[in-house]
Amino acid sequence: MTRDERLAALEQIANEVRACSACRLAEGRTRAVPGEGDPDTEVIFVGEGPGFNEDREGRPFVGRAGGLLVRLLGSIGWQRESVFITNVVKCRPPDNRDPEPDEIAACAPYLRRQLEVLDPAVVVTLGRYSMGTFMPGARIGQVHGTTRPADPSTGARDATVLAMYHPAAALRTPALERESYEDIARLAGILQRSRDRRAAAAAAAAVPSAEQAAGTVAASPTGAVATPAGAGAAQAPLGASIQTAEPPAPADAESQLTLF
Numbered sequence: 001m002t003r004d005e006r007l008a009a010l011e012q013i014a015n016e017v018r019a020c021s022a023c024r025l026a027e028g029r030t031r032a033v034p035g036e037g038d039p040d041t042e043v044i045f046v047g048e049g050p051g052f053n054e055d056r057e058g059r060p061f062v063g064r065a066g067g068l069l070v071r072l073l074g075s076i077g078w079q080r081e082s083v084f085i086t087n088v089v090k091c092r093p094p095d096n097r098d099p100e101p102d103e104i105a106a107c108a109p110y111l112r113r114q115l116e117v118l119d120p121a122v123v124v125t126l127g128r129y130s131m132g133t134f135m136p137g138a139r140i141g142q143v144h145g146t147t148r149p150a151d152p153s154t155g156a157r158d159a160t161v162l163a164m165y166h167p168a169a170a171l172r173t174p175a176l177e178r179e180s181y182e183d184i185a186r187l188a189g190i191l192q193r194s195r196d197r198r199a200a201a202a203a204a205a206a207v208p209s210a211e212q213a214a215g216t217v218a219a220s221p222t223g224a225v226a227t228p229a230g231a232g233a234a235q236a237p238l239g240a241s242i243q244t245a246e247p248p249a250p251a252d253a254e255s256q257l258t259l260f
Contacts, residue, residue, distance in 0.1 A: 001117070006039040009117045013110055017090045018058075023106035025091035025099075031058035035086025035114060042121040042191060044156075045069070046111070047087045048129040048166060049099050055092040060085045065167035068177070069126075072167070072184045084118055086111065088130050099129055108133075115155030121194040123150055123159050124187065127166030134161045145183040147190055158201065160194040162187060 001009070014034035020026060033050040036059055045061075053063035061069050070080050089099045089107045111133070115123070125131040128140045134150055135143060143163045150156035164184065170177040 003039055006117050010035075010039060010114065013113050013117070017110055020090070020106075020110075023091075023103045025089060025093060025103055028094055029091040030055045032090050033058055033060050033087065033092075034090055034110070035060055035084060037080075037084030037086075038082055039084075039118065041082060041084050041118065042195070043082075043124065043187070044084045044086065044115065044118060044120045044122070045124045045126055046130045046133070047085070047126040049087050049089040050092040051096055051168075052092070060087055061167070064171060068167040068171055068180075072180060075181055076184055076188055084114075084120075086114060088133055104129065104133070112155035115159075116157070119157055120159050121198060122162060122187070122191050123154075123156050124162045124164055126164055127169065130166075131163045135163060138163070140165065144179065145186065158198055160190055160197075162190055 017034040018032045020032065026032075033054050037044075047061060050060065051063055051065070053066075054060055060066070069085075073080055073083070088111060089103050090110060093099050093103070123134060125134055131138060131140055131143070134154060134156075135148060140163060144165055145163070147160050147162050150159040150161045152158070162183070165176045165180050167180070170180045
């Protein structure tokens with residue numbers, strides 16, 4: 001899928017989200033929040049649901065929690081624009097309450113399709129409701145900062161999931177904020193390992209295809225040389241703006257925090 005095709009597919013999903021009335025959350029929303037980011041990224045951040053500011057602007061993570069997310073990304077040399085950010089529910093729950101199971105289920109097809117279009121190498125879950133989609137039954141206090149393979153049924157075909165606390169929770173609890181900086185410091189290395197694993201899997205899958213093509217050439221009466229699909233073509237780099245070298249942890253992470 002080309003960049004333009006991904007953009008078109010993501011915009012189609014966004015338009016459906018904006019018109020959606022599949023659950024009760026549509027009744028009280030100001031604006032739906034489909035998600036945004038780089039269509040070529042290898043990393044998707046999935047939060048829980050829009051808050052007050054997100055509901056007004058129609059964009060994810062634009063309030064104080066979004067400010068912390070930007071600082072977390074900056075601590076590893078990344079920018080918000082280099083990733084894709086969305087939520088498990090696309091409309092604000094009343095009074096910022098937790099999303100209900102049927103609301104998460106109603107939005108699940110949109111998230112699944114976004115993941116299918118983007119085909120990320122890493123999915124970062126922000127908060128326990130997002131984590132529950134990718135790590136059912138886990139407790140965030142026990143698994144934050146850890147990874148596991150994504151279930152392909154989520155739409156993430158071949159991804160590694162990293163669990164993190166929600167930035168809003170980190171803002172309320174300094175200890176969680178410190179742990180969030182520690183957790184995100186692992187992300188560049190996790191991305192590189194996921195890249196390597198996916199490349200190895202793709203190479204292994206290509207071997208039978210190459211052998212089959214060679215057999216076809218041998219049997220061809222014309223002697224024409226057949227080239228397996230994709231052979232000789234370098235894979236376009238994904239998320240080229242994302243650094244994967246893990247930077248040293250900041251000497252004083254807390255000094256970088258300016259809440260607004």
